[in-house]
Amino acid sequence: MISSSQGDICEVRCVHPEAVQKARQALPDAGCVEQASAFLKLVGDPTRLRLLSALNTGEMCVCDLSAAVGISESAVSHQLRLLRTGRVVTFRKEGRVAYYRLLDHHVTTLIDNALEHARE
Template sequence: MGEQKGGSMKDVCEVRCIHEENVNRALLGRTDDGVLEEAAGLLGVISDPTRLKIMDALRLGELCVCDLAAVLGMSISAVSHQLRLLRTARLVRGRRAGKVIFYTIHDEHIDKLMDMALDHCRQRCGE
């Protein structure tokens, strides 16, 4: 691919050719379409800024709906709605303690995903 004026790359090749070794490597290493669709759904749920704020708060320890509403400055019903979406996508899980449900990040995979996304953005933002 060539560069345009100003150093930006074009999004198309200037020459039409197939690099068979590269194509074969990509074909052999492809992830199953069902897994990719599941990942797209998961990332779609995460992509909402409010849900990211909830998950960011939960990374520091478990919180109930009322705690999250106080942390985020939102209504309990709005937080509850977002938690339902996060729970359905298995991004968070709840633990009942009497009449209170405490929420946490679902597992270490989600925690790592959050770490990587936030580290990437911090680096881009110069933090």
């Protein structure tokens, strides 16, 4: 018998085969786990999350993002480059101005859910 003063672990060792089998069947493949983990690390950075939150309101250029988030345009560009490479944001050019936006609804939903969870 294993004892714990904190009560956060089982006091007896037992395995529930049905639960284990169900969980194993639901596990994504290793490549998917790696990609999802890299994505979560990318959006989990506080500066990038602030930029993504700003972009969640709509398309913005680097200058606007810099003013909204309160960091230099150079820092914004660096972070956007990482987010673009990670397929989190995309951009379009209009003349000499690049307008950035969230890549798709998955990113929007993730940002909304993460922030809603943090507010609860």
